[in-house]
Amino acid sequence: MLQGCLPIYRDSLGPAMTSSGIGLILRQCRLPHHSELVDLAIKDGQIHALASHLDVLADQEIAVHGKLVSPPFVESHIHLDSALTAGQPRWNQSGTLFEGIDIWRDRKQSLTLEDVKARARATLQLQAQQGVLFVRTHADVSEVNLVALKALLEVREAVKDWITVQVVAFPQDGVYGSPGNDALLEEALKLGADAVGGIPHYELTREDGVQSVHRIFELAQRYDRLIDIHCDEIDDDQSRFLEVVAAWALRTGLGDRVTASHTTAFGSYNNAYALKLMGLLERAGINFIANPLINITLQGRTDTYPKRRGVTRVKELWQRDLNVSLGHDCIQDPWYSLGTGNMLSVASMAVHICQMTGQREMEACYAMVTTNGARTLKVEDSYGLEVGKPANLIVLDADSPYEAIRRSATVTHVISRGKLLAQTQPPATSWLGPPAA
Ligand code: FE2
Numbered sequence: 535m536l537q538g539c540l541p542i543y544r545d546s547l548g549p550a551m552t553s554s555g556i557g558l559i560l561r562q563c564r565l566p567h568h569s570e571l572v573d574l575a576i577k578d579g580q581i582h583a584l585a586s587h588l589d590v591l592a593d594q595e596i597a598v599h600g601k602l603v604s605p606p607f608v609e610s611h612i613h614l615d616s617a618l619t620a621g622q623p624r625w626n627q628s629g630t631l632f633e634g635i636d637i638w639r640d641r642k643q644s645l646t647l648e649d650v651k652a653r654a655r656a657t658l659q660l661q662a663q664q665g666v667l668f669v670r671t672h673a674d675v676s677e678v679n680l681v682a683l684k685a686l687l688e689v690r691e692a693v694k695d696w697i698t699v700q701v702v703a704f705p706q707d708g709v710y711g712s713p714g715n716d717a718l719l720e721e722a723l724k725l726g727a728d729a730v731g732g733i734p735h736y737e738l739t740r741e742d743g744v745q746s747v748h749r750i751f752e753l754a755q756r757y758d759r760l761i762d763i764h765c766d767e768i769d770d771d772q773s774r775f776l777e778v779v780a781a782w783a784l785r786t787g788l789g790d791r792v793t794a795s796h797t798t799a800f801g802s803y804n805n806a807y808a809l810k811l812m813g814l815l816e817r818a819g820i821n822f823i824a825n826p827l828i829n830i831t832l833q834g835r836t837d838t839y840p841k842r843r844g845v846t847r848v849k850e851l852w853q854r855d856l857n858v859s860l861g862h863d864c865i866q867d868p869w870y871s872l873g874t875g876n877m878l879s880v881a882s883m884a885v886h887i888c889q890m891t892g893q894r895e896m897e898a899c900y901a902m903v904t905t906n907g908a909r910t911l912k913v914e915d916s917y918g919l920e921v922g923k924p925a926n927l928i929v930l931d932a933d934s935p936y937e938a939i940r941r942s943a944t945v946t947h948v949i950s951r952g953k954l955l956a957q958t959q960p961p962a963t964s965w966l967g968p969p970a971a
Contacts, residue, residue, distance in 0.1 A: 554575075554592070555578075556577050559573060560576075560929070563603035564602050565604075571600055581927075600933060602934060604928050605928075608667075608903065612657075615650050615671070615686060616674070617653050617866060620871040622641050645677070649685075650682050657865055658693055663958065665928040665930075668926075670700040675721075675727075676706045683722050684725065697950065701729070704731035704733070705718070709732060710742045719753065723753060730759050731762055731763060735799070763775075764795050765794040766796065777814060780811075790821060794822055796824070798846055822851055823861050826848075826887055827862060828864055848888040857909050876942070884902065900939060925951065929949075944958050
């Protein structure tokens with residue numbers, strides 16, 4: 535799962551070129567897993583050239599000085615409709631998933647298009663200025679007017695020139711939790727949602743949960759959409775909808791068009807069952823999204839001690855070459871009153887609670903908030919540091935993915951569609967004490 539070496543291209547740019555139409559050039563970039571520093575030229579919104587030295591003038595130059603230049607972060611799991619509502623109408627006192635759902639059920643009664651759009655755009659800007667340029671958001675469609683969905687579809691279009699947003703139709707209260715929910719889910723797809731969501735472990739019965747998975751696959755095939763299911767987000771070791779999702783991905787051939795989010799119960803399964811399940815998951819080829827900030831917070835709430843971590847088997851999935859990405863899930867909402875949108879915080883939490891502190895493991899966690907996320911969202915054609923691809927990239931105040939995670943490095947430059955979108959100065963400290971050594 536480690537990202538392979540990126541190819542260095544020397545294209546038609548010759549020596550001593552002085553007029554080129556190059557809009558932006560970054561000098562002395564350190565690409566992930568590359569020892570040689572390169573110049574990166576951008577023209578017409580695309581990566582035009584990558585070489586050890588480009589003798590060319592550009593409208594704008596950025597001296598990177600050997601810092602890490604990376605593909606942008608991918609936020610593969612967030613709820614923009616509930617973002618920035620923490621404390622409305624009340625705080626989550628128990629800290630559980632289920633109290634969060636109850637609070638959100640009350641809050642969403644007062645949703646308006648403008649309310650959702652304003653919070654979603656503010657959150658997207660917060661994310662983008664920290665290097666996130668691809669986002670998959672869930673939109674609650676268990677609400678009769680589909681306000682959240684309509685608002686996020688509008689936002690998706692309004693921001694598409696600087697950030698890519700995918701919208702999942704998410705039946706928060708279950709496909710069969712109320713009589714009209716199934717029809718609302720289908721209506722959301724007709725309106726243009728990119729993916730079908732679900733929450734089988736929250737359906738009223740296990741049979742409803744299994745039936746909801748069948749229904750989700752049926753809708754995905756009928757409307758040709760991706761699937762991203764909140765699956766087994768509970769500590770119950772008997773919550774086993776992941777096997778149903780994987781089996782249907784296998785039978786339908788949808789494979790990597792399917793994503794299982796959370797799967798926290800997988801962390802509680804006995805090892806004999808987990809081993810059997812792993813074989814099925816390998817055959818199915820689905821994607822996984824863990825949300826370590828939220829999983830460590832919401833899960834384990836009914837435990838005394840020892841208290842479970844409540845996160846899925848990230849390391850073991852990665853070791854079997856299954857595609858795992860990481861999401862923030864919540865930013866200041868009924869489930870999580872914290873959150874900054876910083877994907878390095880997410881990666882760092884995964885390093886800790888998944889015990890992935892080996893060098894290759896930490897690099898893998900960086901891939902989980904970058905390239906693996908692009909694979910989950912199926913945006914690989916427009917993602918990556920390769921000549922001819924859209925110029926979406928970030929500069930970090932670090933010289934490696936490991937250092938970026940360790941120091942929670944500042945993203946100093948965000949370049950979207952070939953244009954500088956955001957700049958941030960790293961913090962600087964003036965030491966006024968006696969010499970340390
Ligand atoms: Fe979620």
